[in-house]
Amino acid sequence: MARRSGFGRAEAGLLEKLLRLDLLPIILLLVVASIGAMMLYSAAGGNMDPWARRQLIRFGVALVALIVVAVIDLRHWLRYAYAVYAIGIASLVLVELIGTFGGGAQRWLDLGVIRLQPSEFMKIAVVLVLARYFHYLEQDKIGRPHHLLVPLLLIGAPAALILRQPDLGTAMLIIILGGAIFWLAGVRWWKFAALGSLGLAAIPVAWSQLQAYQQRRILTFINPDRDPLGAGYHISQSKIALGSGGVSGKGFLQGTQSHLNFLPEKQTDFIFTMFAEEFGLLGGIGLMLLFACLIAYGIFVAVRCRNQFGRLLAMGLSTSFFLYVFVNIGMVMGLLPVVGVPLPLISYGGTAQLAVMIGFGLIMSVHLHRDQYVIHPGRGV
Amino acid sequence: MQQNDNDRQIRFTRRAAILAGGQAMLFGALTGRLYYLQVLEADRYKLLAEENRINVRLIQPRRGRIVDRFGVQLADNQQSYRVLLTAEQTSNVDDTLAAIAPIIGLDFATIDQIRDDIGRQRNFVPVAIAEFLSWEEVAQIEVNAPDLPGISIDVGDRRFYPQVSEAAHILGYVARVGPEDLTGDPLLETPGFRIGRAGIERSYDESLRGRAGSRQLEVNASGRVVREIGRTESEKGRDLVLSLDMALQSLAGEKLGEESGAVVVMDIHSGEVLTLASAPSFDPNKFAEGLSTSDWAALSGDERAPMRNKAIAGEFSPGSTFKLAVALAGLEEGVIHPDTSFVCPGYKELGNRRFHCWRRGGHGRVDLNQAIAQSCDVYFYELAERLGIDRMAETAERLGLGREFDLDIPGERPGLVPTRAWKRAVIGERWVGGEDLVSGIGQGFLLTTPLQLAVMTARVANGGKAVVPRLIAAADVHLPERLPDADPRTPIDILNRSDVPRDAISGGGAQAPSLGFDPRYLAAVRRGMETVIASPRGTAYRSRIGVPDMEMAGKTGTVQVRRITQAERDTRVLRNDELPWRLRDHALFVGYGPVDNPKYAISVVIEHGGGGSTAAAPVARDVMELTLRRDQARSADPVREG
Known part of the structure; x- marks a missing residue:
């Protein structure tokens, strides 16, 4: 307990760890990923190519990554949190310098063999680094505003870089995610209120910084009928697809809106719409329940954990997962503006899937090492 | 320290619970929204989908x-071939257009327009580049098909007028x-x-x-057809x-020839119109194809008005054909009886004006029969003076003048039968005695259409029944x-x-109601009309048919268009062929046949055609003869079906 850096219990062997891995989340992830592959198969008009096969292969890779991440000792994650964060920031800067354009934004980093979206990994890095920061921050210091300056910068830097890409959705999600970790760490209500009002005051400034297409998306969200054939078209067609699915859906491969291309970006951001068109309300609720189980697993792990780092890490990652699911589904239903957030594990996209799997790997790592009693809090960095 | 972490854990757990609760609520909101869209609004969205x-x-x-x-067949449909160009089936639209242009004769302006049309459409939508292709053109395109990527031929209907x-x-x-x-x-x-x-x-x-x-x-979102789901055939x-008989109609057109005029033949009992010819005419096929600007200019600029249906929309003074109505009015009103005679010295004086008869020397003493037969103007001046316009107008209207018959063709004109009240109301002047005289010989304000003249004749011929043309x-x-x-x-x-x-x-076929004329008086008028043709002194003697049981009776009319000055009368009245077309007289003829058992009435009007007996009566003779021959053939047919 008094050791400078120690765990309450001796480290278990690798094989033992593998045997102790939870099967439930892995099964849930497999089921959700299979649904994703099925929808990609449907999106291609009943074809494994070009999306479903590649997504499944990548899922296999991501599953291996998940297991590797899960068995790595939590202490290492604590130790290397800043390093991971630094790599994340560096790759965001690289994107800014040499990134590839796609879909109107500079998001990808071309590494030759693979193209990565550093902003996806940044969400994990932010959670890691905040968990570490608050893990070492003593309770009484949380009350002092100047101790919050460092974590605010830790959130602000990647958010600003991602906003420059420009990717408003991901930037907003990182800010909200950071806020959630602040809240979990014990920051007081009134500070959120103060920051919130500051944020509101900053809206006009932020608005002027937004790209024209981002402004249009927000205006369209406020009034989708403003421009039914332009920016509002996606939302209108998405609602038609959802609504026409009815209770039981049109059946697998039978979604008229999706298959006749009325539905935009059906293999990525609007894949939930396609799913709910083909499988109806029952399918939609079923999928949301699967997501809810995965989120609940993360919360369960966080609550069971006996160290602050693991708690914040598991809860933060689970919240991040929740945010993605909520924003994506809310967006395709017309509850939220179209901000280009994929549906985790279902939408086509290797980086996002890998990031989600690594995130769950970390949650499982927390669970595997839940009883380790990490060094005394208040150590400082 | 342990205590400290326990505090943190408690606080964390509380806050995590609140966060999880919030997440659950937001998921609930998503579920609610899904329920709203997929259950409550499902029908609306299904329809939209x-x-x-x-x-x-x-x-x-x-x-x-x-x-x-x-x-x-008067109006039929023919297969028509169209050339379509589908942009996505050719690598170069301009090359294809250049290749097809010489085959179907496209000029540069048309090619530019086609290019615009193609630009406006999605590239898989076929655009019509030419219609109404000839067989030769279709064959040419088929032969050259390999050099014409994107070109296809489509069969549609076109309206066709064989006559x-x-x-x-x-x-x-x-x-x-x-x-x-x-x-x-x-x-x-x-x-x-x-x-x-x-x-x-x-x-x-x-x-x-x-x-x-x-x-x-x-269709998919870009409009491309994926498949046909259902089909309702057109009806x-x-x-x-x-009721036309094209043989008569054609003959009438042929006889009118280059003249401007109209011929109407109708069944005096049923009212069926067998001929309703107007000349000159036009080719309706050109309208269906799309008339060229020069063709339109030629049609609309022609002084003989080929576009006007003169049989129903041409309003002419009836001239002497109106004398039938005046004679009947005189008899009906008791002003004259069939034997009443007047002396014609060649003119009649009224006040200080002199009204001339068409025959310079006059006809001497004439009775009604001879007055009609020789078309003596003075007899009818006397009659008109005694009748007055209103009584003439009343009979004229009963005979069918001054009204439309609603023949189901747009453009029918009512003509004009003037009255004292009409002149006061419309012109704002008092009716004067001289106008009675002028009206008595069918000139002045009176206007009639060839159709009305045929109806008038039919009503005289059928014994005074209110037959209506159809x-x-x-x-x-x-x-x-x-x-x-x-x-x-x-x-x-x-x-x-x-x-x-x-x-x-x-x-149809219902018996027309009687107009209430005395049959003896109608017979007297008809006798006059018979004499017009039967008597060598009659104005249409030369236009007699001369076949037993197929003779016609009638009345000529010549309408003076210009004013003849006293100076011209004193020297020599110019002949029609010495005058420009627009100043020549209108030639009219009305008649019926056969004489003994009237069945058909005819009217002929030739605008600026000259004299009624020289220009109109011969046309009427030929058309009436064929009418009667075809009637005989029909009546004699032993295997008449139905």
């Missing part, structure tokens, strides 16, 4: 045919739909659709048009049978798909044929 998915394309119905009473100009004024024509024609009926907006623009084609447009069919096509337009023998019928050609010598009314459904036959 179907509207997205299904594109209804109309199928144009086949237009109903128009035939004459014997089934001769060309012979019944053009009655049939009218079809033409492209203009912006002013749009009623919201989507059929009108289908490419290449034609609507009735004039004549029967216009007045019976709805009936002839038929009902559009539709194809329900599944072809209903056919229409005219042109439509049957409308809204479905005739057999193939109509065998009628035997030209012994034609059978199509409505009597066994292969025509009974319900095709419309009413």
